[in-house]
Amino acid sequence: MRIEVICTGDEVLTGKIVNTNFGYITQKLEDVGLSVAWETTVGDDRGNLLAAFQLAGGRADAVIVNGGLGPTVDDLSQEIAARAAGVDLELNDAWLERMEEFFRRRSRVMPPNNRKQAMLPAGAELLDNPIGTACGFAVDIGRARFFFTPGVPRELRRMLEEQIIPRLLAKSGMQAAIYLKRFHTYGIGESHADALLAGIEAIDPEGSVKLGFRAHYPQLETKLTVRGKDMDDVRRRLEPVEREVRRRYGNFILAEDDQTLERVVLDELIGRHATLGLVEMFTSGQIAARIVHLAGAEKVIRRGVVALDLGQVCAAVGLDEPGIGGAITRDAAEAVAKAARIETGSTHALAVLIDLDEGTDRIDFGASVCLAIASGHDVVSRRSRIVGGRDWVRLGAVELGLDCLRRYLQGLPVDERIDFEKVEAPAPNTGV
Numbered sequence: 001m002r003i004e005v006i007c008t009g010d011e012v013l014t015g016k017i018v019n020t021n022f023g024y025i026t027q028k029l030e031d032v033g034l035s036v037a038w039e040t041t042v043g044d045d046r047g048n049l050l051a052a053f054q055l056a057g058g059r060a061d062a063v064i065v066n067g068g069l070g071p072t073v074d075d076l077s078q079e080i081a082a083r084a085a086g087v088d089l090e091l092n093d094a095w096l097e098r099m100e101e102f103f104r105r106r107s108r109v110m111p112p113n114n115r116k117q118a119m120l121p122a123g124a125e126l127l128d129n130p131i132g133t134a135c136g137f138a139v140d141i142g143r144a145r146f147f148f149t150p151g152v153p154r155e156l157r158r159m160l161e162e163q164i165i166p167r168l169l170a171k172s173g174m175q176a177a178i179y180l181k182r183f184h185t186y187g188i189g190e191s192h193a194d195a196l197l198a199g200i201e202a203i204d205p206e207g208s209v210k211l212g213f214r215a216h217y218p219q220l221e222t223k224l225t226v227r228g229k230d231m232d233d234v235r236r237r238l239e240p241v242e243r244e245v246r247r248r249y250g251n252f253i254l255a256e257d258d259q260t261l262e263r264v265v266l267d268e269l270i271g272r273h274a275t276l277g278l279v280e281m282f283t284s285g286q287i288a289a290r291i292v293h294l295a296g297a298e299k300v301i302r303r304g305v306v307a308l309d310l311g312q313v314c315a316a317v318g319l320d321e322p323g324i325g326g327a328i329t330r331d332a333a334e335a336v337a338k339a340a341r342i343e344t345g346s347t348h349a350l351a352v353l354i355d356l357d358e359g360t361d362r363i364d365f366g367a368s369v370c371l372a373i374a375s376g377h378d379v380v381s382r383r384s385r386i387v388g389g390r391d392w393v394r395l396g397a398v399e400l401g402l403d404c405l406r407r408y409l410q411g412l413p414v415d416e417r418i419d420f421e422k423v424e425a426p427a428p429n430t431g432v
Helices: 020-031 046-059 077-085 093-104 112-118 153-172 190-196 231-252 261-271 286-292 310-317 330-344 390-409
Strands: 003-008 036-042 062-066 089-091 119-121 125-127 136-141 144-149 177-186 209-216 219-228 253-256 276-281 301-307 348-356 366-374 379-387
Touching (some): 003 020, 003 046, 036 046, 046 077, 062 153, 077 089, 077 144, 119 136, 125 144, 190 209, 190 219, 219 231, 253 261, 276 330, 286 301, 286 390, 301 330, 310 330, 310 348, 330 348, 330 366, 330 379
Parallel strands (some): 003 036, 062 144, 276 301, 276 348
Antiparallel strands (some): 136 144, 209 219
């Protein structure tokens, strides 16, 4: 089935906003075995929109149009869809009542211009939007079935997943039972992962399992798309492949499906009735930021320290900087972690100390990361060299700290070599 995506809006066409909706649409379609043949971006111009709809209606089987369903004068999707389909606009009384109730629940009166959002092409199929005022709709234009969606990302995502993808799968005639299994890893690059999983699809002799990757540094998402007659058949096909992926990736799997690394770490701590103190350098407090907003974090996070140099860190946790050598080392990280655990009254503490290269930002700019995790009975640490620019270092250090904490809590080694670190040359032997 040939699918086209049309994204509308002057702000998208001119680059004033980044079009993340298109990436989300194509990714979700790919996850269920559907692919996009064309993408078109059109501004808020009646003639150009009409031409785009007519062109897509002549070459595609299905078209997803994003944006232009709002109440303002530059929201044109309903009007141009009706023109392209050769029908009139009609008021959808049911949706008008939904919108009026939407405003009543918020103790507001619906502005008159919102009525426009209930004007749909005659004969159009309404697509529900339970979290907004812009309903979607489906209508035939030319040879294609068009699906019109709101531009607000969270509204688009729910409509796409709950209503449009099932309709597309039914239209395509593909097997109805499709399941996407996802593994999230840190420390394995995409080419390394591809080599590790070579031949994994062949485990299912009928070819019903498709392997894919999505790299988003510092993590890698590995996807297994499985098709079958029904969900029991899907699970039967997936089980041996899933088991083999876990065996080959080993300790590098940090989460699966909708889990996140920070949620896994927090759940491990909650399960132990543990608490956590944090010390961060150069991370802008991003380790704490990834945890503190999660449900249950208030029972775990005691206090965090964010600083730019070792002296500030030592002062915050009650250490004498000269007493730990005045340099960022594994020993210093261990001393800071142990002091932070005591200072914050936590059962565990994570310290991530970063010694940045000198000079301006550049591709070979790097840092030595020394981190340590202290508990009431031991302390572990590691040193890693990360290169790739300031943002690359910051992102890598945050991920490394969280992943080492996950490993420690799960009883795994924290010092396994990762693909993103540079091996530091050993210090010269002075003979002393």
